[in-house]
Amino acid sequence: MKEKPLLVVGIDPGTTTAYALLDVDGNIIGLHSAKELSVDALIAKVTSMGIPACVGCDKAKVPAYVERFAVQVSAKLFSPPDDIRIDEKRKLTKGFGFKNNHEMDALASAVFAYNRVEGLFRRVDKFLEARGKKELSNNVKELVVKKGVSISGALDLLAEPDKKETRIIKKAVEQKKLAEKDFIELYNELKKSEQDNKILKQQNRLLSDKLKKAEKKPVKKEPKTKPDERLEQKDKKIEILNKEIAKKDKEIKEKAAGLSNFNKILSEISTKLVVKKLKNLGWSEFQSKQDIIHKGNVLLVEDPAEFSKKTLAELKGLVEIIIHKKDIPTKFLDLGFVFVNAQDLGEFQETELFAFVNKGRFEEARKSRDLLKKIVQSYKKERST
Template sequence: MVKLKVKEIKDHLDKNGVKYSLSIKEGYGGYTSGLFLVEENITNIGISSDRGADVQVNLSPVTKDLLDFEKYSTEKKYLIVGIDPGTTAAIALLDLDGRVVSISSSRNTSVSNMIKYIRERGRPIMIATDVYPIPDTVEKIKRAFNTMVYSSKDTATEEKIDLTKGYDFSNVHERDALFAALDAYKKFKNKFERIDKEIPVWVDSDEIKAAVLKGVSLKSAISHPLKSTKDANKDKKDGTKDKTKDVKKQPDEQINLRINKIREDNEYLRKTLKEKNIEIKKLEDYILSFKIKERREIKRDKEIKIRDNEIKRQGKEIIRLKEKIKEYSNQIEQFRMIKILESSGDFYPVKVIDMFKKESIIEFNTKIGIKKGDIVYLKDAAGGGGSTADFLIDFGIKAVIVGSEMSHLAKERFYERDIPLFNDSEVNIMVDRESIMYVQEFGIIDKNEMDRLIDLWIKTNHERLEERKMEDIIKMIKEYKRERGDMY
């Protein structure tokens, strides 16, 4: 917005033929301010002050007396000269307040032309370069003006770009020359500012600064300004008069009037500065509120994204839970049917254990419980041996049904301890329904069918045990007879 307003004012002044100089200050993202110094009465330029939300235009007159006082001397100003020597040589001129006077570059120019260019624009008090050791071209210009040399030595390109940011130049040679001059000014800036604070208002600060740079102490330069001026300008003709001397010749009353005028201008500038600070504070508050709003929006967007992801996750969880509920509902219905059938007295309850292992038996007992007289269905009977069979039998179970092959040792333990053992294939089908039906840990089996199977198994097992006993007795008799035969 500032850049557009600067262009608008510039086009208006150009269209109306108004002479002006323009100083632009750039910042992040564009212009931060533009200053027009117009050579025309403020009422004739066709532009008025404007205070908008984003851009403000302020018009203020330049007091003629103040300009007269500052430009009282007709002598050429002192300069800090930055030089970038080479095939394309560049020169940058600064006054002792750090303002750019001129920047120029040329190919294959001579040293004499460079000296002429500088002499036409002022009096060099310092020659600066960013090249080290100091080149011959710079040495020749230094000797021509009998002045000091300041060298920045080797400097990184990033530092040059940073220091020259906001200035107008045409190429890297002009940039390097400008950097050398600005770097030299920067080195002495604090000393220059101290001089501005300590000298009386009627003394030419540039003369004092020039004298100090030539080696005169600040105290001596202030105490004897005429002498300092004479030393600093001994190459000038006697016809050139020193500004300090002219000012001191003025009547005290006129000097007091000028001092009062300067004070009034200073008060005006203080007031303007205060207004600017208030304006800056408002803009900073606006920027802060904008950043807070932006952060809130970013936070809100982030929270919305998190919420959307959570909704998706919860949606998937709801689908999973609905499927689980459906599964549980079916199981509940089956449990209900089992309970109804069990309560009729026509069925035995069956407790279903997944694996024939001590861990599975312990887990089932902890969760559901195994009591005396229970019928147990082992879905996978391959895991356990004799000790596992004893562990299960010790609960006092009535019978065991297995869904897979069981080890010989385990079978023997059930036979020896007279616990009926059946394969699920031995359970007959009746009334279009398997004699055993189960849901997870519970099931039922037809009571009459199971009693018949148990009675048959017990009878068969007893016969097996009797046969085994008879076999053992016959074996013992044979052993006895053999031993007796050996004795005789």
């Protein structure tokens, strides 16, 4: 059975709805318009032709119709910062044929979305070609675009589905013990650590080769340089290389220990709450981690006293519970967050982006803080009446 193509979809909703379908090479494989076309009918038509990877529209404010389509087919949604102007649409659709303005708008939306992912598609193809895995191209692109998995991580998921850590996390997701987004982020961090360790080992091998050559290399006779000085220069070079190798060795051991710890955490994931980490509540720190923070997440903040009002405004409605290591400013108590002291949670493991807290200890601390919050609110209400 022939594999369905991966699709980039452009939609222009309205009384007359138009949709455009591009393949991963940017070729049009579908362009149609129809009156009174429901989202469900559109989904049936599009999925009969392929797998929607991403969806584009020409409006800065995404129409509900387009958003509903993207959510239901789990596709990545792209919208422009400002509405796409008519002259821009003409440029985007130049050389293509279409029957009406609705189809032009849908096609412009599809080309806009395609331009956002074209470079990524090329990187996937280059990566897979170098590893002799071109047959997995569509599957890898789908995981990378729709789920946000790294390219190497997507390949591992597809090529090595029985790998221990892959099975552990997938099982946790299937049993609803771990959200899919957290699975993607955990998996990406794991793959990054593995890749970092691989690079360190490669660097160490190169340094070891340099050291061997330096040790074997005869001392060159240079004018105005005494034999003892030349020997001393060689010894210094060897000493520097040895220090670099020792440093890399230490980094490799630390990375290996980190990976071992990560795998241990994954094996116990069903008893853990996955918490997102921030060093502080400053705006630059929040921006650097914004992609991994989702509605309903719990945060672990090292130093909440370093903060930005902009960050606090962004977190309101997104996060309810903040675990803190250092003391929180007194004025934070009126912000509506539930603050839990990290000391009340016992020992917990951490990686660069995540902390893994015992669910039982967390629930006890949360209930205690919730009760305290209610008592304070009740007291304030009584004082104000």
